Amino acid sequence: MKIAYYPGCSLESTGIEYHLSNKLVAKKLGVELWEIPDWNCCGASPAHQSDLFLPIALNARNLAIAEEEGLDVLAPCAACYNRMLAAVEAVNTDEDMRAKVNDAIGRDYKGTNTAVNMVEFLHDKIGIDKITEQIQKKLSGLKVACYYGCLLVKPPALTKFDNPENPQTMDRIVDALGAETIVWPYKTECCGGGLAISKTEVILKLTNEIFSMAQASGADCLVTACPMCQLNLELRQAATEKEYNVKYNMPVFEITELVGLSFGFSPKELGMHKHFVSTASLLKEKQFA
């Protein structure tokens, strides 16, 4: 299988462990990740908050390059994924927008391809059976809270993926790896990512609620499929603990890090030493390292 791969800006910097894990896992599954040559930023929330045309055009350029190869785009960042879907929809429903966008990008984007998120890719395109075949080490004893966040599943009219209130696809993958998924109610609560810099106090409150619920539900760690959620939840964890006088010490993994670990890759190969919340003691305690 071959699919276009759009890392997005985070995966080359703050989300490098996700990038490394995706590449290793894809190779093991026999998937060719064709990285979109010379891709540009999706514009993230600043683009769609500033203009109605800009976010569509920025994403259309990347989508057009993949469309020329006849490929759909795997977008491991939930924010990029959501913005790409919005661009596909706009180009397909608004003739005037499509003309303006194509004029701006100097390409003829027809809107025939689409974006796929990482959980959707593993669950729907690869399948649990194929993943299970590659498992070398069961992640027994690891209690995982699957955190889908907002943009992977919402709004459902756009993503058409899983369930916006109680999604299950990531849980099924984690279960297949031999880990124990916990039942908890904050799977799709917002972590406030977009306000991380301009309104940091919001992040402390929202992430505190998420970690406090995960801890009360018995989780050792969280798993996400978004570098924005992952960064936001780990980067401010120390400040959150200080602000609310609590202790979490809870790493947040990307889904492919856990898949990679069960495929037999070492934590170092998967970039697990690059977390803001150290993964070392948990990996040692569960005898994964």
Next chain:
Amino acid sequence: MEQVAMNTALKASESTLSEIEHKSHVDVNRCFQCGTCAAGCPVTYISDYSPRQIVKMLQAGMVDEVFKASMIWLCVGCGNCYSRCPRNLNIPHLHDTLRVLSKEKGYPVAEKNVDVFNDSFLKTVQYTGRLYEAGLTMLYNTRSGNFMSGMDVAPGMMKLGKISPFPHLIKGRKEVANIFKKMREMKGAK
């Protein structure tokens, strides 16, 4: 019998309301004020108005108040409201549209730091083709006056080798710059 205009604000803001509806594709008159959006909104607690109130104010023609509201700047676009709305209103996109129009019409920005962050972020994309984190931090900190913003976490990022002090310049950055140029032309042409 001739109808009496019971709400003069509604009459006065007719053209602005129709511009909002045309650009957002959201018909606020469909809303029956159940409040589900407000109940699930993660930022209502720090905002002046809830999403339900924003829609109600538009129904009443209070466009000036809406354009000055902090809610349209604080909305993080999580999509809870839209996902749960029994009338299927795309409120995040309504907020995006209100934010864009509010700036175009010259209303005061209720949450300056959000605006400065967005603008600084996009500047780095416009010139390099991608997000340039170190550049964003420098621009945001100097323009917002929050000189120490991010300095608590920056050493950790550097130590882990996650943030580069240099930008990654894509080859097609002229194409990206052209997208921004077209956007400005359209804003001017409007």
